[in-house]
Amino acid sequence: MKNKIVWKLSIYFITSLLVFAFIISGIFIYLFRINTIELHKNELEQRATKISKTLSSITSDSIRKNQGSGYGAYLKFLNDIAMSDVWIVDENLNIITAGNDQVSQYSFSDLPSNAEEIVKEVFSGKTEFSESFSNILDTPTLTVGTPIKDDSGNIFGVVLLHSPVNGIDLAISKGIVILVFSIGIALMIAILLSIGFSFTFTKPLKSLNLTAIKLTEGDYTVKTNVKQSDEIGTLAMNMDILAQRLNESSMESEKLEQLRRDFIANISHELRTPVTVIRGSLEALNDGIITKEAQVLEYYSQMLAESKHLQRLIGDLLDLSRLQNTDFQLEMTQISICEVLSDVIRSAKSLAKDKQIEFVVNNNFKDCALLGDYGRLRQMILIIVDNAIKFSPQNGHIYINVSQDKNLILSIRDEGRGINNDDLPYVFDRFYKTKSIENKNGTGLGLAIAKQIAIRHNATIKLVNEIGVGCEFVFIFHDDL
Structure with missing residues (x-):
């Protein structure tokens, strides 16, 4: 009972199967009864038709005068031949014979129920049926009427066959027994399958539940391991x-x-x-x-x-x-990165004077239009140039290149000894400083600030480093600012 959903699903399946079985049983019994009555009706019609054809071969005068040994013998054994109650009546419902060896007069009450309606329909040229229930026999009964015609085709009498629908209840009882036995076996198999399917269905749910429990406990490395296309x-x-x-x-x-x-x-x-x-x-x-x-x-x-x-x-x-605060707005205007670069170089020359460092600028663009904050971009570039001066050797060079393909690209390269590979992942972290004499007075915040300025201008920074050769910072400004 720990897996409640399994039993709930099983109960739902079993209940659905039982309802289905009851509906099918009711439909089966109804259709079986209708089919049995229909078969009996066809059989009774065939008997009545044969009797009427036989009587039609005898002239109307012979029937009325009860003449002819063949006719008398036929009437004598008519009930036995028909295996049912037989009446032969005229249009006025006068009984011509009751199927025995003498002509007897019966009252109207002795005829089957609905005889009057049947006779009227038969005299119009049709074969008519009537279904009723016999209170005496306590069983359903059928009455069929067929016309008796003379040589000229005129109807002068009606054959009425009246018979109970024998064997319906017995046949239905046997059918019910077979049906119950079959449904019982089918239900047992279905119950076992439903329980098995329920366990199969709930197995991944159990895995999901265990995963959810582990997630609530703080274990975020767990996986459900459930692979289903549903x-x-x-x-x-x-x-x-x-x-x-x-x-x-x-x-x-x-x-x-x-x-x-x-x-x-x-x-x-x-x-x-x-x-x-x-x-x-x-x-x-x-x-x-x-x-x-x-x-x-x-x-x-x-x-x-x-x-x-x-x-x-x-x-x-x-x-x-x-810069890290998203609510802080930069003063974005249409500027020229070339002008910013020239401003930075003018300021940096005084810083590079002591080391006799030369700036080599490669810029073939007169107007490097860009949407940005002039002061912040100047601060970003000056941070990189200041670091390049700091780590460049005496009489070294700093190479600045501006190019443009799909995006505007600015690169700044020095001729220093480069950055140690162990330090590369952390150069943009706050307060991270390489252990060197050149960096003893730094705050460790410059590159972190430069990165934030680049991010706010939708620019990416690439660091190209080679030990003993130098370090290059590449800024790629994307157009979709």
Whole structure:
């Protein structure tokens, strides 16, 4: 009884089969009874027709005068020949004979019921039937009337055959016994099959239920393992997709939680260092520990540098927070990426002056039209160019290329030593910095900000890296902004 749906389905099947069996039994009994009466009617009609044809061969005068040895003998054994009650009547319902060896007069009440209607119809030239129920015999009866014609074809009498429909109840009883026996065997087989089919039907439902239970318990790696091309199969497929999505969401949630913890740890570390340095320097100055003018100036210079770093860190955090907020709207206008690029190069030349780095620009386009935020695109490109300057060797080159096929493509390549393969998956993460002398003053937020700006401009970033040769950032601006 644990699998209630199996028993419910079995009960539904069995109930349907029983109702079907009762309906079929009723129809069978009705049709069997009708068929039996029809067969008896045909047989009775054949007897009456033969009797009327025999009597029609005798002239009407001979019948009325009861003459002729053949006729008398025939009437004497008429009941035995017909195997039924026989009356021969004229148009006025006068009984000519009752089927014995003498002519007797019977009253009207001795005739079968509906005899008057039958005789009228027969005298119009038809063979007529009448069905009734005998209270004496307690059984259905049939009466058939056929015309008796003379040599001229005139009807002068009617043969009435009256007979009970013998054997109907017995035949029906035997039929019912056979029917019940057959239906009983069929029901037993059907019940066993319905139970088997019910278990087969509910097996995938049981698997779906177990899967749902595991999902509620937080196990999102579970699968239903149900493969069917029906509604249950569709439900199982959707549940597997749900489990997969929940698993991906769970992994993403864990990843975001880890990023949150890392973010808090990183920002705490990034803030702690400049704050500690500034506080230590102020305490030393305030307590009078440092009195020499050169040392005082050095401490002031150090506090100023840390303050700038702290200001840059807070600014980068605010920029990243704004860019990641979907409600933050950029100032989108029709601009030229070439103008943005020229502006960036003018600003970056002062940064590259100490290393004597040369910019090599390959741009054959005068008007690189683009819908975007001028300031944010300038910030994005300047972040990449600043990193390229930072990691380029002395007297190196930075190659900037603008091209266009289906989409506008901007690439920036340096001649540095490249990025370690272990660091590649994390270069766009917040606060992630490669361990190098060039990157000691960085906040670890630049590339994360550049990525967010690219996303907001429907651009994708490709990183082409080769150890010892250099690193190239490729921006692909898609038209469907």
